[in-house]
Amino acid sequence: MEEHLHSLTTEMRNEGTMNIDRMDTMGIISAINKEDLKVAVAVQEVLPEIETAVDWACESLKKGGRLIYIGAGTSGRLGVLDAVECPPTFSTTPDTVLGIIAGGEKAFVHAIEGAEDKEEFGERDLIEVDLTANDTVIGIAASGRTPYVKGALRYAKKIGAKAVALSSNKNAIITEAADIGIEVVVGQEVLTGSTRMKAATAHKMVLNMISTATMIRMGKVYENLMVDVHVSNQKLKERAIRIIETVTDADYEHALNMLEKAKNQVKPAIVMIKTSNDYVQAMELLEKAGGDVRKAISIGED
Template identity: 70%
Template sequence: MEEHLSSLTTEMRNQNTTHIDTADTIDILTVMNEEDQKVALAVKKVLPKVKVAVEYAFESLKKGGRLIYIGAGTSGRLGVLDAVECPPTFSTSPETVLGIMAGGEKAFVKAVEGAEDNAELGKTDLEAIHLTSNDTVIGIAASGRTPYVVGALQYARSIGAKAVALSCNENARISQVADHAIEVIVGPEVLTGSTRMKAATAHKMILNMISTTTMIRLGKAYENLMVDVHVSNHKLKERAINIIKTVTGTSYDVAKETLEKANYEVKTAIVMIKTEKTYNEAKALLAEAGGYVSKAISLNKGE
């Protein structure tokens, strides 16, 4: 595959930046900013493709499966970053959204040379977490040709898990071995081949979209508020109290007291105040509503 590397969009020279080595600092920053503005528009073009990935993830989590990101280098780190932010943001179990990268956890802070070239390792790493057909696997590779990701997606698909390829090149190799492909074309990088720039930015945006939209679909938001936030420190407690105040119109003290009575479960506290129910009654309403706050409140009203 090496002979085709130079033909990839992500490896081409950007004609807008051929003189950045002699440019002033502000001119370098300006051209970077101009190129970055193209990223959101590139992502916009693939939103229908992202929608499919969200549906896969939603169905997986709804039936007890997992959302798993897998990649190497920057791509792998982006997956890990998105995964580890789900528990504090949405109160998910650490096993619900996983990020796996070639070379293991140590590769997050220090490159493990050669790990990404091993397709068998991609399969092995998914076997190690006992991948099942209920899971959705999103393989991330800016080039779209990383053997580690190819191996992972091939294995995922072979056992019936949903396999999604996320790359920044058309007709990517990983697209050919997946159930579904998202190819977000951001164009040549400011610094040729440095896919930690525009390509990584596009992938960060898309991963945020996939996880956040999936969680919203699962009932972890009320209006545009994070009502399933995990209250694990003072900042998050204050955020939780303010969310309860905003939704219910109650005072700070009442919101704080109810949050404590609700075992620091924001959704339960909101339902308690909105329906004037006890903790156990509010929990029962939420369970009947499948975890959706608005539905739980409607059930109490008999709507």
């Protein structure tokens, strides 16, 4: 096991930063920046695999299933972070995109020793959220060998859920346990083995792509506007009004009035203005269009 660990790209020493402890501040941050520039290129190499993950996630949501991230340590935190941003951004329910971290919620702010070392813990945590074959599970582990994630993916695949392994090493162990592997190889870290750096940055980018592309495909975006934003505070209400103004050319007062008539929902407010319908009619159009604003407007104008 130790020999295998030393062979991982994420655990090898970076020849370009051997003397980083002798550098001044500008030298250190320049070295970090130079390495970070490699991340987006590495992500580009795995776009086909990311595409598959998005397609599977869309299929899951259309069936009433969920997109579930699971990981330990930094990897688990990244999954939770992406998941909790979906309700305010896209008005999803809290369990539509779910983040699970080894050791539970307390592990988000405090390291839980040994939480990632047992495969059965990953399986157990998926059982506890009633995983079904309609769900898509993305197991995240920079090393690609975390037992907790491996166990979770094996269980997901066993019951018929889609299983995606996200790692930063080629031929990762967790890929073998999944239906597909997204192996974003960013190379050696500035600090040997510190995968909270390039590997984590790459994984954050991938998770952003997966959740955002999935929500776009699910009709939660019109043009490039977040028309399903959850209006939960004044800042978001102002954003909602600006979106309505932008799409419909309505003035501020009319946009505000229609937003309130639409029960603070941007999508029906836009459809109401664009098709000259009331709230009930706008909601009926959106239902016919599967939540897609562009389609709802087209149906309403016919």
